[in-house]
Amino acid sequence: MNSPLSSPPVWQIGPVTITGDVVATWVIMAVLVAASLLATRHLALVPTRTQAVLELIVGTVDQQIRDTMQLPPGRYRAFIGTLFGFIFVANWSSLIPGVRPPTAHLETDAALALLVFLAVIWFGVQAGGIRGYLATFATPNLVMVPLNVIESVTRTFSLLVRLFGNVMSGVFVVGIVLSLAGLLVPIPLMALDLLTGAVQAYIFAILAMVFIAGAMPPKGNKQ
Amino acid sequence: MTLNWWTLGFQTVNVLVLIWLLQRFFWRPVSAMITQRQATIRKSVDDAHAIEAKAAAALATTVTTRAGFEAERQTILADAHKAAEAARASLLDTARTQALALQAAATAAIEAGRQAADAAWSGRAGQLAIGMAGRLATRLEGAAVQALFLDSLVQAIRALPEAVRAGLAVDGVTLDAVSDAPLDDAARAVAVTAIHGAIGAQPEIGFKVDASLIGGLELHAPHLTVANSWRADLARIHDQLPGESQPAPRPKASNAPLPLATVPTAA
Amino acid sequence: MNWLACVSIVSAAMAVSFGAIGPALAEGRAVAAAMEAIARQPESASTISRTLFVGLAMIETMAIYCLVIALLLLFANPLLK
Incomplete structure (x- = not known):
């Protein structure tokens, strides 16, 4: 049994190793972008059925951002929505035979968690300036500054490990069951894996929102 | 525990690029369309409100005009009543005057007729008396x-x-x-x-x-x-x-x- | 197979098993409380279920941590290299 913690390299170009995760991610990217291009070709004021579905997706993302962050969703929509969409599609790509989800490997999750970490800083600084962003570490009082600093790192690791553990465990369990009994037995586990994948994508996006909202200056939070 | 740093970097860049691409091709157009539709709907609603307000104003004007008509009608009616009253009064006066004049004339005529009759009767009585006197005198x-x-x-x-x-x-x-x-x-x-x-x-x-x-x-x-x-x-x-x-x-x-x-x- | 590997396997199993107890209890309580809250206030069901999902994910993270530790012990044990 292969270690679930390592991903085999597909190509080795000099020092650059390109793993299957990167290839899978490229494929997912291509699919997502192509789908978006196809779907948004004929946008009109009077929506078709496809457009209604698209607008429902966008509206739902906006509503979630509004509910969770208590902020206008315009600036965060692309980041949060893309995170959710990518993780969702990546998790469910385990349906395709022979494909290991990119999120089942530590590197992709680490990249996502790193992006959330950077986004928290980026949006925090954008909203309140560097001073305002740093001031959010002193909430509720100055004693909490070290804890807040440590938390901002640990919650990133928590994010990473949560997504990785869920997706990897799902894939791992399905693999183990598959090695024991090949036919029909893994199907409930695969269904559970799909549910876990969807919920984890949702939770990842929600947590990203919560972290970003936590980096907003308190004045912005009250709005 | 090994972490493939190249893969980490690739995935980070990949996700960033994906975010940019989807922002460019999905989120922005769709949300722009939603915003545009909302603006259109709001505009139509505003237009409808404006038209409604205009209609209400027109209605108010009509009501005012109608009230003016009503007042004018009342004034005209009152004037007509007054004129009719005055005409009636003057007619009554004239009639009364005429009646009085007629009465006076009739009285005068009656008086004159009576006097004429008296005179005639007096003349006739005189003639009769003279005739009688003449007849009497013939006997003398x-x-x-x-x-x-x-x-x-x-x-x-x-x-x-x-x-x-x-x-x-x-x-x-x-x-x-x-x-x-x-x-x-x-x-x-x-x-x-x-x-x-x-x-x-x-x-x-x-x-x-x-x-x-x-x-x-x-x-x-x-x-x-x-x-x-x-x-x-x-x-x-x-x-x-x-x-x-x-x-x-x-x-x-x-x-x-x-x-x-x-x-x-x-x- | 040396004793280190034996200890690693045993501790990985123990990590998963004991690490599953606490989150299982916690998730049961959380779901029960959420059910009660939804029964009391059905109009805020969406908010409660969203919060419940986030909380469940948080709780589940503990179990996942244990699973990750077990996997590390099994597949990436630095002492076994």
């Missing part, structure tokens, strides 16, 4: 009456002015003694003698008969008539009667001396 025939008439004729001639009396006595003038009944010779001689004595001359005297005198003796000269008869008396009384509300002709039977009028006849 005889020598005594004749003598009385002769006396009064003589007195009347003597009462004439001297010049006139002299005019009677001019030669060639024939005087006519007119009586109601032919006189016999003795009466003629007495009368001639008396008249000659009164005049103071002896003009020729002819005798004529005129039954219409009723009774009496008159002397007719060419330029003068000495009226001395019932007829002349009655005519004089009759002339005095009209206009008097209570004519009271005296019965001639009393034969009160009446003023004798000498009426100059037209030559």
Whole structure:
């Protein structure tokens, strides 16, 4: 049994190793972008059925951002929505035979968690300036500054490990069951894996929102 | 535990690029479309509100105009009422005035008619009375009456002015003694003698008969008539009667001396 | 197989088993409380379920941590190299 913690390299170009995760991610990217291009070709004021579905997706993302962050969703929509969409599609790509989800490997999750970490800083600084962003570490009082600093790192690791553990465990369990009994037995586990994948994508996006909202200056939070 | 840093970097860049691409091709167009539709809907709603407000304003204007119409109508009605009232009052006044005038005219007419009738009746009563008196007087025939008439004729001639009396006595003038009944010779001689004595001359005297005198003796000269008869008396009384509300002709039977009028006849 | 590998396997199993107890209890309580809250206030069901999901994920993270530790012990044990 292969270690679930390592991903085999597909190509080795000099020092650059390109793993299957990167290839899978490229494929997912291509699919997502192509789908978006196809779907948004004929946008009109009077929506078709496809457009209604698209607008429902966008509206739902906006509503979630509004509910969770208590902020206008315009600036965060692309980041949060893309995170959710990518993780969702990546998790469910385990349906395709022979494909290991990119999120089942530590590197992709680490990249996502790193992006959330950077986004928290980026949006925090954008909203309140560097001073305002740093001031959010002193909430509720100055004693909490070290804890807040440590938390901002640990919650990133928590994010990473949560997504990785869920997706990897799902894939791992399905693999183990598959090695024991090949036919029909893994199907409930695969269904559970799909549910876990969807919920984890949702939770990842929600947590990203919560972290970003936590980096907003308190004045912005009250709005 | 190994972490492939190249893969980490690749995935980070990949996700970033994906975020950018989806932002470019998915999130922004769709949300722009949503915003555009919302703006369109809001605009239509605003337009509808504006149209509604306009309609409400128009309605208010109409209501105001209608109220103005109503007030105007009330004013016109009130004016008409007033005019009608005034016309009615003036008509009533006119009618009353006319009625009063008519009444007055009618009263006057009635009064005039009554007076005319009174006058007519008075005239007729006078004539009747004179007629009756004349009829009565015809019965007074005889020598005594004749003598009385002769006396009064003589007195009347003597009462004439001297010049006139002299005019009677001019030669060639024939005087006519007119009586109601032919006189016999003795009466003629007495009368001639008396008249000659009164005049103071002896003009020729002819005798004529005129039954219409009723009774009496008159002397007719060419330029003068000495009226001395019932007829002349009655005519004089009759002339005095009209206009008097209570004519009271005296019965001639009393034969009160009446003023004798000498009426100059037209030559 | 040396004793280190034996200890690693045993401790990995123990990590998963004991690490599953606490999150299981916690998730049961959380779901029960959420059910009660939804029964009391059905109109805020969406907010409660969203919060419940996030909380469940947080709780589950503990179990996942244990699973990751076990996997590390099994597949990436630095002492076995």
